[in-house]
Amino acid sequence: MPVTWPHLGNLEIVLKDLITAAGQPYILPPKNTARTLQLGLRHSPEFACLPLKITIGNFIEALEAGADTLIMAGGIGPCRFGYYAQVQRAILNDLGYDFEMIVLEPPAMGWKLFVDTLKRIAPGKSLWEIAKAIKLAFRKGRAIDAVEREVLKYRAYERKKGATTKAYRAALNVLDEALFEKDAIDEAKEEALGLVYGVEKDVDRPVLKMGIVGEFYLLLEPFVNFDVEEYLGHSGVSIERSVYVSDWISPGNNNIIGGISEEEIKRAAAPYLNHFVGGEGQATVGHTVIYAGHGFDGVMQLFPFTCMPDTIAKSILPRVGRDFDIPILSLVIDEQTGKAGLITRLEAFLDLLWSRRMQREKRLLSV
Amino acid sequence: MSITVGIPQALLYYKYYPLWEGFLGGLGLEVVTSPATNRRILTAGVEAADNEICLPVKVFYGHVLSLKEKVDLLFIPRVVSVEEDAYTCPKFLGLPDMIRAVGDMPEVLDPIFNFRLGSRRVSRDVYSFAKRFTKHPAKVWRAWRHGVDEQRRYVAKLESGWTPVEVLSGKAPPEAKGDMTIGVVGHPYNIHDEYVSMNLVKRLRKMGARVVTSDMLPHRVVEAEANRLPKKLFWTYEKEIVGSAFYWMRSGTVDGMIYMLSFACGPDSLIQVLLEQEAKREGAPALMPLVIDEHSGEAGLVTRVEAFVDMLAWRLN
Ligand code: SF4
Numbered sequence: 001m002p003v004t005w006p007h008l009g010n011l012e013i014v015l016k017d018l019i020t021a022a023g024q025p026y027i028l029p030p031k032n033t034a035r036t037l038q039l040g041l042r043h044s045p046e047f048a049c050l051p052l053k054i055t056i057g058n059f060i061e062a063l064e065a066g067a068d069t070l071i072m073a074g075g076i077g078p079c080r081f082g083y084y085a086q087v088q089r090a091i092l093n094d095l096g097y098d099f100e101m102i103v104l105e106p107p108a109m110g111w112k113l114f115v116d117t118l119k120r121i122a123p124g125k126s127l128w129e130i131a132k133a134i135k136l137a138f139r140k141g142r143a144i145d146a147v148e149r150e151v152l153k154y155r156a157y158e159r160k161k162g163a164t165t166k167a168y169r170a171a172l173n174v175l176d177e178a179l180f181e182k183d184a185i186d187e188a189k190e191e192a193l194g195l196v197y198g199v200e201k202d203v204d205r206p207v208l209k210m211g212i213v214g215e216f217y218l219l220l221e222p223f224v225n226f227d228v229e230e231y232l233g234h235s236g237v238s239i240e241r242s243v244y245v246s247d248w249i250s251p252g253n254n255n256i257i258g259g260i261s262e263e264e265i266k267r268a269a270a271p272y273l274n275h276f277v278g279g280e281g282q283a284t285v286g287h288t289v290i291y292a293g294h295g296f297d298g299v300m301q302l303f304p305f306t307c308m309p310d311t312i313a314k315s316i317l318p319r320v321g322r323d324f325d326i327p328i329l330s331l332v333i334d335e336q337t338g339k340a341g342l343i344t345r346l347e348a349f350l351d352l353l354w355s356r357r358m359q360r361e362k363r364l365l366s367v
Numbered sequence: 368m369s370i371t372v373g374i375p376q377a378l379l380y381y382k383y384y385p386l387w388e389g390f391l392g393g394l395g396l397e398v399v400t401s402p403a404t405n406r407r408i409l410t411a412g413v414e415a416a417d418n419e420i421c422l423p424v425k426v427f428y429g430h431v432l433s434l435k436e437k438v439d440l441l442f443i444p445r446v447v448s449v450e451e452d453a454y455t456c457p458k459f460l461g462l463p464d465m466i467r468a469v470g471d472m473p474e475v476l477d478p479i480f481n482f483r484l485g486s487r488r489v490s491r492d493v494y495s496f497a498k499r500f501t502k503h504p505a506k507v508w509r510a511w512r513h514g515v516d517e518q519r520r521y522v523a524k525l526e527s528g529w530t531p532v533e534v535l536s537g538k539a540p541p542e543a544k545g546d547m548t549i550g551v552v553g554h555p556y557n558i559h560d561e562y563v564s565m566n567l568v569k570r571l572r573k574m575g576a577r578v579v580t581s582d583m584l585p586h587r588v589v590e591a592e593a594n595r596l597p598k599k600l601f602w603t604y605e606k607e608i609v610g611s612a613f614y615w616m617r618s619g620t621v622d623g624m625i626y627m628l629s630f631a632c633g634p635d636s637l638i639q640v641l642l643e644q645e646a647k648r649e650g651a652p653a654l655m656p657l658v659i660d661e662h663s664g665e666a667g668l669v670t671r672v673e674a675f676v677d678m679l680a681w682r683l684n
């Protein structure tokens with residue numbers, strides 16, 4: 001009974017360990033390609049959000065490859081994500097696939113259900129063993145995120161174009177291969193960070209500082225965001241991002257990776273969006289306010305077409321931009337979005353940020 | 368002169384206007400509503416709102432703009448949840464903030480209604496909202512009771528087959544004729560906004576059909592039907608859509624169903640799949656989805672609706 005789950009950035013590195021520790025065989029869905037998207041589009045409702053479409057594509061391709069147990073996260077709303085699994089099951093059933101679906105609902109829907117589901121994923125394991133494995137997985141997840149954070153921040157300074165990406169791949173590999181044990185993970189983390197820090201930098205180079213906010217799937221899955229972060233890094237932009245995989249999986253955990261606590265985010269968002277609206281809506285606004293306060297050159301928001309929480313945030317961000325005098329670029333992605341169009345818009349945005357930077361420096365020099 | 372407070376004739380107006388009007392009136396405020404949706408309102412809304420937003424929220428922006436010069440205050444409550452284990456739609460959670468972000472608005476009153484936190488908490492929030500208008504808790508209580516009574520009468524009328532527009536304008540529905548019954552499924556702010564729905568209900572009646580809509584079924588029926596889904600829905604208004612459609616499919620009390628949904632509606636994009644699958648079952652009444660946005664043309668809608676009604680008539684004979 002090979003298990004599978006949809007792609008989400010680097011998440012698979014930890015899930016592979018976790019499922020292996022649960023004593024289950026697994027099959028990864030084939031890499032996201034145009035075919036994945038096509039399959040997803042063909043079988044999903046038209047104005048469902050993009051993550052649903054692509055994850056349907058992942059499930060179909062994994063089922064074709066021989067998986068028969070699908071693992072999916074659940075949720076209690078109000079964003080659609082919490083109901084994805086139900087719709088995916090209905091669609092895949094209708095297509096005639098034979099499979100079992102295990103939906104991991106959050107403890108907020110009842111501890112018993114949560115524990116029972118964990119035991120279905122890891123049959124024969126004690127709760128203690130499961131808890132230990134989950135803890136280790138978070139350890140590894142946070143290590144991966146810590147590495148990614150450095151990559152986003154320092155890619156803009158690399159002397160040799162592409163060196164950071166190369167080091168990043170090597171670093172992920174080290175973490176991927178590390179044994180699923182506390183010490184091994186800690187050692188791998190040191191080694192991985194070392195690889196990234198080891199990239200030769202030009203620290204005097206002028207770079208722009210940009211915050212990236214938005215919907216988690218679009219931020220975390222390079223296939224759907226066309227790896228804009230790499231593009232930005234190569235264009236001389238140092239990045240701070242609002243969402244990381246481990247933060248997203250353990251909400252309320254005070255955003256260890258992003259470095260900003262939920263409380264702080266809410267407080268920053270309150271004058272503009274004084275209530276959670278599901279998904280990342282409030283976090284998008286809160287992070288933008290915080291980044292603006294830290295003097296960033298600009299903020300970019302990325303989210304899928306029809307996404308409710310981030311559409312709300314998009315309606316509100318212009319007000320934040322006015323109040324803080326910071327340029328904000330909202331990019332709405334759907335299945336028709338092409339990389340070329342996206343880059344064109346980004347180029348124009350970067351030009352704007354550079355010219356503002358020059359003006360500011362001129363002003364500072366003239367007084 | 369009394370203080371005027373504006374209630375846009377859009378979105379949850381169709382659900383809770385009697386409650387809001389009764390309550391605010393009881394607090395001594397003069398309630399002003401915007402006129403029924405028209406082209407000017409729609410155009411203004413489409414221009415002011417973000418392009419990606421669903422049609423009914425764009426319409427709401429238009430109503431707010433038509434009110435803003437005429438009132439001292441705007442009433443845009445944050446209706447987070449109307450029952451313990453479900454939300455409304457995320458858009459309603461952010462609505463007051465979205466309107467404030469338009470800029471240059473009268474003060475927005477945004478009391479929170481969140482029944483997930485229990486009704487004790489709701490009454491506390493009601494009192495703290497009303498504080499600025501009266502110092503007497505008894506007056507708040509009377510105003511609220513008054514609103515609740517009005518709301519009860521309203522719901523009873525809906526359940527007896529009146530549409531929201533009929534109840535609110537006091538015009539009784541025309542005598543039901545015809546031997547074909549059509550269930551119209553969808554959000555009341557789409558179906559009953561005659562400009563947005565292009566008079567769907569009246570049109571169907573003119574074609575000789577009896578019309579029932581989702582809001583005419585009692586909540587408990589709808590709730591029980593919707594809970595046949597393997598996982599309970601966490602959006603109240605989607606439960607009403609699914610529940611009414613399931614009820615009509617199972618009871619066979621309608622000959623066909625029209626499911627009106629707005630393009631880019633988050634919750635409906637998922638619900639649609641479940642409804643369409645259920646409608647594929649043997650013997651279920653036909654279901655026709657009708658997706659609307661600001662570009663929908665009347666001609667296209669009329670053609671589709673006529674074809675659907677013809678098909679049902681042909682089946683009946
Ligand atoms: S956050 Fe937005 S895109 Fe993501 S699942 Fe929710 S509605 Fe869809």
Ligand code: SF4
Pocket residue numbers: 421422423424456457458459554629631632633634635
């Ligand atoms: S339920 Fe759908 S149509 Fe209604 S406000 Fe929400 S997204 Fe818009």
